[in-house]
Amino acid sequence: MIEDYQNWRHIFKLDPNKTIDDEALESLCESDTDAVMIGGTDGVTLDDVLNLLARVRRYSVPCVLEVSNLPSITPGFDFYFIPTVLNTQDKKWMIDLHIDAVKEYGDLIEWEELMMEGYVMLNPDSKAFQYTNSKEVTTEDVVAYAQLIEHLMHLPFMYLEYSGTYGDPELVKQVSDELNNTTLIYGGGIRSKEQASEMAAYADVVVVGDVIYEDLKAALRTVHAVKKVEK
Numbered sequence: 001m002i003e004d005y006q007n008w009r010h011i012f013k014l015d016p017n018k019t020i021d022d023e024a025l026e027s028l029c030e031s032d033t034d035a036v037m038i039g040g041t042d043g044v045t046l047d048d049v050l051n052l053l054a055r056v057r058r059y060s061v062p063c064v065l066e067v068s069n070l071p072s073i074t075p076g077f078d079f080y081f082i083p084t085v086l087n088t089q090d091k092k093w094m095i096d097l098h099i100d101a102v103k104e105y106g107d108l109i110e111w112e113e114l115m116m117e118g119y120v121m122l123n124p125d126s127k128a129f130q131y132t133n134s135k136e137v138t139t140e141d142v143v144a145y146a147q148l149i150e151h152l153m154h155l156p157f158m159y160l161e162y163s164g165t166y167g168d169p170e171l172v173k174q175v176s177d178e179l180n181n182t183t184l185i186y187g188g189g190i191r192s193k194e195q196a197s198e199m200a201a202y203a204d205v206v207v208v209g210d211v212i213y214e215d216l217k218a219a220l221r222t223v224h225a226v227k228k229v230e231k
């Protein structure tokens, strides 16, 4: 059930700026993953998003747009996940783009389909970190972000974004200990089922991205690895 997003454990994130053949896409959509998320950092165009949406829609898996820019927003997704980057130094990525989007699409928005993700960028070498002009943070900072997200902002999701590199399980555990109502998403550098299980012990949802394009079989193995772990 689509409404069960709070029980999701595993998501495949597809980058509209990368190519994937039909066979690979079918195996991902039928892998027992809980959702396919379409999102990327740069080069995300409406054409590519629409194309991928239409192809994922052949399958019953829920499909989420993680909004990265205004022109590529389109109807037809089950959910729209809206990042707000908490450690950016440019408030464009925290609130300004959101205001622009509401001004442009306000009347068309089905608000119950929108979920905000409190993002913390944790890999300074990643495109996402640099693109959003984020600043480096300590573990203490991240724990404070978690408290803020849960108790003051009441966001549905907190996203620990290690994009491209495997993160620190101890930090993920500490953040997890702070959150009761906010769902914790971990993403970054998962290349094996062992890494997927390790993060699944602490994060509610594990996102698997790049390895899809590098080693599809390894990517597919992460689904079961995550789902068999009790959190």
Ligand code: 1GP
Pocket (backbone or CB within 6 Å): 013, 161, 162, 163, 164, 165, 186, 187, 188, 189, 190, 207, 208, 209, 210, 211
């Ligand atoms: C990226 O968090 C996701 O936004 C997944 O990271 O591509 O490193 O798997 P990877």
